[in-house]
Amino acid sequence: MKIINQYDLFKIMLEEMGETGWWPAESRIEIVVGAILIQNTNWINADRALNQLKEATQLDQANLLSLTEDALQDLIRPAGFYKNKSKAIHSVLTWFESHNNNLEGIKARYQEDLRKELLRLHGVGEETADVFLLYIFDLPVFVSDKYAQKLYRELGVVGVDNYKMMRQKVSLDSRFTLWEAQEFHGLFDEFGKVYLRGEGIFKTSFLEGYQLKL
DNA sequence: GGCCAGGACACCA
DNA sequence: TGGTGTCATGGC
Numbered sequence: 001m002k003i004i005n006q007y008d009l010f011k012i013m014l015e016e017m018g019e020t021g022w023w024p025a026e027s028r029i030e031i032v033v034g035a036i037l038i039q040n041t042n043w044i045n046a047d048r049a050l051n052q053l054k055e056a057t058q059l060d061q062a063n064l065l066s067l068t069e070d071a072l073q074d075l076i077r078p079a080g081f082y083k084n085k086s087k088a089i090h091s092v093l094t095w096f097e098s099h100n101n102n103l104e105g106i107k108a109r110y111q112e113d114l115r116k117e118l119l120r121l122h123g124v125g126e127e128t129a130d131v132f133l134l135y136i137f138d139l140p141v142f143v144s145d146k147y148a149q150k151l152y153r154e155l156g157v158v159g160v161d162n163y164k165m166m167r168q169k170v171s172l173d174s175r176f177t178l179w180e181a182q183e184f185h186g187l188f189d190e191f192g193k194v195y196l197r198g199e200g201i202f203k204t205s206f207l208e209g210y211q212l213k214l
Numbered sequence: 215g216g217c218c219a220g221g222a223c224a225c226c227a
Numbered sequence: 228t229g230g231t232g233t234c235a236t237g238g239c
Contacts, residue, residue, distance in 0.1 A: 040219065
């Protein structure tokens with residue numbers, strides 16, 4: 001059993017799997033919309049919804065906000081939970097617009113409270129808030145999603161049974177650059193898709209035999 | 215056919 | 228504050 005730390009884990013995964021390029025999107029709005037559409041949904045369905053939205057609006061903010069609720073729901077229907085998600089998309093885009101889409105201004109205004117502010121938005125919970133911090137606001141945070149929870153449990157970490165528990169326990173030390181933090185999350189999800197399908201937890205993988213020490 | 219996928223929220227004690 | 232039911236589609 002080899003003991004490793006988080007940064008070791010990151011290096012091993014990066015070495016084995018290569019760069020993921022996460023978050024895969026061409027624009028800030030695509031990340032925002034994609035992060036909402038993917039909630040508890042497989043990527044095929046979320047991507048289908050995203051593509052329909054792209055065709056209809058080019059993911060232009062004004063176009064998106066000018067859609068009626070019914071029209072928006074209809075476009076994103078394949079992603080499921082379309083009533084909730086249409087509200088979420090609308091509330092988040094409206095919030096950005098109310099700040100003139102000035103990301104630096106938003107960061108400066110809320111600083112340490114930015115996460116709390118994001119959590120107030122309808123449809124933005126713990127995970128989506130952290131995804132926004134990491135990929136929209138360029139803050140190197142750890143995203144404690146289900147794949148991360150499963151993997152860390154497999155690596156011998158206890159007390160990571162849900163998002164809040166894990167977030168309280170796990171954070172990135174200063175060695176992680178922004179790019180590395182973004183890749184780290186990408187690697188978790190890519191890893192999860194391959195090795196953590198369903199409840200068949202952890203098929204044999206290159207991470208067998210490691211124990212993670214936080 | 216039932217299960218599941220990169221959650222979030224309302225409701226309740 | 229924490230636990231439970233609900234929201235929904237499409238692939239396997």
